[in-house]
Amino acid sequence: MDIGGLIHAFFDNAGPGGVVVLLVVGGACAIYYFLTRWIVTAGKDNKPTPEEGTARVDA
Amino acid sequence: MEPKNPFTKAILAPVRKISTGDTLLWGTLLVLLLAGGAAWTWQYIEGLGITGMNRPVYWGVYITNFVFFIGLAHSGTFISAILRIAGQSWRAPLTRAAEAITLFSLPFGAGSIIIDMGHPERIFNLLFYGRYQSPILWDVTAVSLYMLSSIVFFYLSLIPDIALCRDRLTGAPRWQHRMYEVLALGWNHSPEQYRRLEKALDGMAVFMTMLVVTVHTVVSWLFGMTVQPGWHTALIGPFFLLGAILSGTAAVVIVLALLRKAYRLEKVLHLGLFNSLRKLLITFVLGWLYMMIAEHLTIGYSSMTEEMVVLTDKFSGAYAAVFWSMAALVFGVPLLVFLFKGKNNIGWMVFACVLINIGMWMERYIVIIPTEASPRLLTVMGQGSYLPALPEILITVACFAGMALLYAVFTRFFPIVPIWETAQELPGHAHAAETSPTGD
Numbered sequence: 001m002d003i004g005g006l007i008h009a010f011f012d013n014a015g016p017g018g019v020v021v022l023l024v025v026g027g028a029c030a031i032y033y034f035l036t037r038w039i040v041t042a043g044k045d046n047k048p049t050p051e052e053g054t055a056r057v058d059a
Numbered sequence: 060m061e062p063k064n065p066f067t068k069a070i071l072a073p074v075r076k077i078s079t080g081d082t083l084l085w086g087t088l089l090v091l092l093l094a095g096g097a098a099w100t101w102q103y104i105e106g107l108g109i110t111g112m113n114r115p116v117y118w119g120v121y122i123t124n125f126v127f128f129i130g131l132a133h134s135g136t137f138i139s140a141i142l143r144i145a146g147q148s149w150r151a152p153l154t155r156a157a158e159a160i161t162l163f164s165l166p167f168g169a170g171s172i173i174i175d176m177g178h179p180e181r182i183f184n185l186l187f188y189g190r191y192q193s194p195i196l197w198d199v200t201a202v203s204l205y206m207l208s209s210i211v212f213f214y215l216s217l218i219p220d221i222a223l224c225r226d227r228l229t230g231a232p233r234w235q236h237r238m239y240e241v242l243a244l245g246w247n248h249s250p251e252q253y254r255r256l257e258k259a260l261d262g263m264a265v266f267m268t269m270l271v272v273t274v275h276t277v278v279s280w281l282f283g284m285t286v287q288p289g290w291h292t293a294l295i296g297p298f299f300l301l302g303a304i305l306s307g308t309a310a311v312v313i314v315l316a317l318l319r320k321a322y323r324l325e326k327v328l329h330l331g332l333f334n335s336l337r338k339l340l341i342t343f344v345l346g347w348l349y350m351m352i353a354e355h356l357t358i359g360y361s362s363m364t365e366e367m368v369v370l371t372d373k374f375s376g377a378y379a380a381v382f383w384s385m386a387a388l389v390f391g392v393p394l395l396v397f398l399f400k401g402k403n404n405i406g407w408m409v410f411a412c413v414l415i416n417i418g419m420w421m422e423r424y425i426v427i428i429p430t431e432a433s434p435r436l437l438t439v440m441g442q443g444s445y446l447p448a449l450p451e452i453l454i455t456v457a458c459f460a461g462m463a464l465l466y467a468v469f470t471r472f473f474p475i476v477p478i479w480e481t482a483q484e485l486p487g488h489a490h491a492a493e494t495s496p497t498g499d
Contacts, residue, residue, distance in 0.1 A: 014188040042255045
């Protein structure tokens with residue numbers, strides 16, 4: 001495989017540059033989406049159920 | 060567990076009311092923005108020929124605005140990311156105000172490039188036919204990623220305070236309350252959420268710091284990678300970066316002083332913050348002077364014919380008045396003010412920071428125009444000249460008005476001082492075991 005030729009083609013041809021921009025921005029969107037989800041879903045499983053909540057108030 | 064912050068009520072107070080003054084301010088800014096929109100439409104129909112740009116001055120105030128606004132955008136990243144990494148906890152009350160400058164100046168920076176294209180649809184040429192040899196494509200990649208990352212960085216640290224608005228501002232109009240509900244993403248102030256948020260922000264701070272250096276270096280390479288006199292120097296990257304951090308930090312001082320006065324936030328945005336920023340600004344002004352001397356001395360010492368034409372134009376020729384005014388505005392006057400008048404005096408600080416930003420805009424102008432007017436192939440291209448025309452002036456004013464409008468509207472709907480982050484700096488800490496907010 002001619003890696004040098006590929007690199008040359010990447011820099012010398014019209015088109016691939018735009019693909020790189022889309023890949024970088026698209027990839028960042030995906031990472032940020034999962035990062036945000038990871039943060040906001042934390043601790044949601046630990047929330048007391050309505051029954052537990054009532055029991056604590058009654059106690 | 061809501062953050063325990065004694066200033067919660069004061070910070071949320073501006074969110075609760077829109078005054079007549081606000082309506083007037085927003086209306087005025089909107090009119091200026093619309094005037095710029097009309098000028099852009101005029102330019103779209105008639106073409107770039109109605110601007111002051113000509114052969115060989117192909118870049119005018121639009122590119123000046125581009126560099127300036129991208130520079131302003133560095134304020135948020137500097138205050139939030141770099142000072143976060145450095146463990147400077149005093150920065151907490153400033154972070155959101157600084158990040159908002161980033162958020163609202165970036166669209167006008169990136170947008171200036173699109174305005175400069177004449178026809179905005181030409182942006183698709185970059186995507187379909189772009190090749191990575193071109194610094195323009197490096198720039199598009201870096202600025203797009205920076206804009207996206209800044210939005211996420213800003214939004215993540217805003218989520219706990221949006222949740223606070225959702226829980227506290229129950230009397231807000233229905234649509235506004237619904238907006239808080241949606242944007243809070245179900246945030247319930249659990250310690251684990253805060254732990255993960257801190258971890259994510261710490262990680263992003265490192266990434267944002269690398270990005271901020273990359274972005275303005277790549278912006279400078281739009282110029283530096285050409286072989287034009289005055290631009291083709293390895294120093295241009297750090298020179299642009301330092302100028303950007305200087306103007307961004309000066310913009311933070313101006314905005315903080317306005318917010319402090321308009322929203323009566325004297326206790327939160329206290330004098331100590333301004334004194335800390337003053338020390339930083341003294342360092343940046345001196346750093347900028349060092350870069351300025353290093354750049355011009357290196358170029359001037361070579362005595363190369365093309366370089367000397369541009370240098371002479373700046374020092375004693377057609378652009379001398381702009382050049383020396385710029386030097387006085389960015390370095391001379393502000394340094395004297397910071398040293399002898401700025402300590403414990405916000406008014407003087409604001410005065411110096413306004414001068415710095417006017418000077419930095421002129422600096423961007425003086426980097427671009429003299430080189431364009433006297434390019435390397437001077438005998439072929441001919442001596443050029445440039446004066447901005449009416450559409451360029453209207454669009455420039457509209458960019459500043461648009462940024463101010465977005466900022467002003469934002470401060471009336473979201474807390475401009477981060478409640479949870481400032482709470483963390485208080486004794487007893489925000490997310491301690493207590494669940495009852497005693498902030499009021």
